[in-house]
Amino acid sequence: MKTVKQLKAASIATITLGIIHVIATPIVITQLKMLNTTTLLCIAYMFVATGIGVTAIGWLQYFTLQRIDKHASFITMLKGSVLLMSIFGIGAVATMWDNPFAYITLLIALYELYLLKFLQVPTEVY
Numbered sequence: 001m002k003t004v005k006q007l008k009a010a011s012i013a014t015i016t017l018g019i020i021h022v023i024a025t026p027i028v029i030t031q032l033k034m035l036n037t038t039t040l041l042c043i044a045y046m047f048v049a050t051g052i053g054v055t056a057i058g059w060l061q062y063f064t065l066q067r068i069d070k071h072a073s074f075i076t077m078l079k080g081s082v083l084l085m086s087i088f089g090i091g092a093v094a095t096m097w098d099n100p101f102a103y104i105t106l107l108i109a110l111y112e113l114y115l116l117k118f119l120q121v122p123t124e125v126y
Contacts, residue, residue: 018055
């Protein structure tokens, strides 16, 4: 039960990280005024899409953790979302080593991977 609470806290951190990413889009875009409009719109789209993607991962994790004791298949969904968060974190650090959000993403993912080792799988499906 303690592990589920810790994973829920990590999923809330993931949701928060994604929302901050979306909200920060205008700030980032104003710093890139030297780019042409097409490139600027492309970057803005990718920035918002990444924020929405991270938020969706966090929501999926929280959703599955709310129901994890009811059905074993939710464990598989949770593991998949943690794997996706790990890929996002590794990719973020590999491409944006000067961005603190990249390291935060990777740290959350590594923490979730660590916690998955202690998660109890339900033995009964109902």
